Amino acid sequence: MATTMTLVAYEHQTLRLGDTPGLREAHLTALLALQERHAARWFMPLRQGIKLTSYVGVMQVPGLTLEILPKLDDPHRARTGDAEAAHWQHVLLRLLKATHQLPVTVPSAAALAQARHSMLDVFIAAFLTQVETLLRQGLKKQYRPVEGNQRVLRGRLLFAQQLRHNLVHAEQFYTRAHTYDATHPLHALLRQALHVASAVATSEQLATRARSMLGQWPEMPPVAVPTELPVLTHATARYRPALELALLLLQRHSPAPQAGRTTAVALLFDMNRLFESYVAQQVRRAAPALHCRVAAQASQYLWHDVAVRPDIVVTLPGGATVVLDTKWKVPTSQRPSAADLQQLLAYCHLWGAAHGLLVYPTNPSPHPSRSTQQPYAPGRLAIAVQGHVLFADILLPDGRLNLDFGRQLLSYLMTLPQ
Structure with a gap:
């Protein structure tokens, strides 16, 4: 796995080359390209730098994981130390879990300070745990029609296709039959998210877990990523936690052409909306x-x-x-x-x-x-x-x-x- 530097910053902070240790021009170029591909306004471009706005969360581009944390004090006050970063990382994850109803296990602030966790890895770990649960329970199977050449006549023989494809291959039969397997659009979405998780996880252990699950997952072609959670039936309701986390990864990632097969991801949230959602949720509950x-x-x-x-x-x-x-x-x-x-x-x-x-x-x-x-x-x-x-x-x-x-x-x- 390529070496990735983790940089912790706070909302509305300015990051400039030379003033921000470890920040390189290639990182800025990749961050700006990622923002442009998503048509977003996560930060403002500056001369040899960027100014963060109210968006918090995590961005990852080749060679850099940028964690952006919230704050509740003077934006010009210097912030140092893992303990403070761990405190606000813990607060942000708690707010996200409460408002987005995500099945994320949030480490305590003390645990985060003792062993630094990337917020991206927290979401990936939660996603992999949900996928493991589905594998353990058994993936939903269904009947689906399959057309193609078979060595044995099974199902309905399609005469027009038989003449077109097998005129000189009398030993084959072009048929339409129903098969019972785990090929399903929901499984395709989860497989795509597993690919993203294996590529962007900063922890080699998590990347290995994702690759292991891909080996157990049924092969199927990719599908279009929906903008909202697909409608679930009684039989697929148990997929909701895994799909919510999968869409979080899929909707906010994009290929990084300059890095070959490496992917870039931005799991960012507007603190204004997050605070509004939390207040509304608490008031509505009471x-x-x-x-x-x-x-x-x-x-x-x-x-x-x-x-x-x-x-x-x-x-x-x-x-x-x-x-x-x-x-x-x-x-x-x-x-x-x-x-x-x-x-x-x-x-x-x-x-x-x-x-x-x-x-x-x-x-x-x-x-x-x-x-x-x-x-x-x-x-x-x-x-x-x-x-x-x-x-x-x-x-x-x-x-x-x-x-x-x-x-x-x-x-x-x-x-x-x-």
Whole structure:
């Protein structure tokens, strides 16, 4: 296996040649080519470098594995040491597992600090475990029609094809028969993902596991990779965990022409969307017990055919509506920006809400989530609107996700005057 350097960076960080140890021009060229092939905006090109954006996860190109981790503090603060990287890697994997419902076993932050794991390898290991489970249970088989020459007459003889192919080969029979085997489109997808896993795994042990499973997997031609999980039946429902991880690998990888058979992969996630999904999930989970209703991603027209949508709309037990907008950033001096406040005010007017809440993340502390509230300046056409800012502890002091966050947020909303 070719030597691959692992580089750990944080969102919004700038990586430049000469300033970033181990980063070479060939790495930058491959990263830029990978982004262009996916028509993505994972980072901004700079002169002899790139500036990362809000995307986190892992990218791998020939010779380089780039891990991009989230942060909750000053973007200019220097970060060093495996312990801090392991902490944020653990947090990111926990968020991905919670929001994407992926069957990923997340090592503890202490275990990650003691033995560095590539995040890519964490996903590959989870995928291989699911594939091993399917092999152990036995792959689904089905009947399928097969046409071709046979030495023995079995099935239906196709006379036109027999005359075309076997006019001078009377010992062969061109037939159509049904065979019972494991050839199935789902198995083709999993086989393609096994090929990717064997090529991009940074661990030789994982690559060997993937190659071993390929040897046990039925041969079949590749199929088009779908954009969404295929519809599963009762008989194929057990394939869901393996297919979810397979699509994660297949949809975000591409060949690297300059490296022959080597492949490149980018398992990246927008932290803004990830934070929004986590808040919505926690609030939705806590809502029934508190007799609240939650709507996520509901949109309304702001002007003509221009639609806007807040992240979350909560209806309290008394019928009052509160609009929530999540922001994955640490605002300067703990004050919301004018743009954030203007956006929230527009949402409140469109949804007829007297209260709007901006939800920012904060570093975990032994203290409860902090909040402030101020009324918007009155306008001639405006209803009275209170703007609230909540700095939410989505993490506990020990680094675990705060699974009581949804109840805490809704409990705060229920104290608001209606």
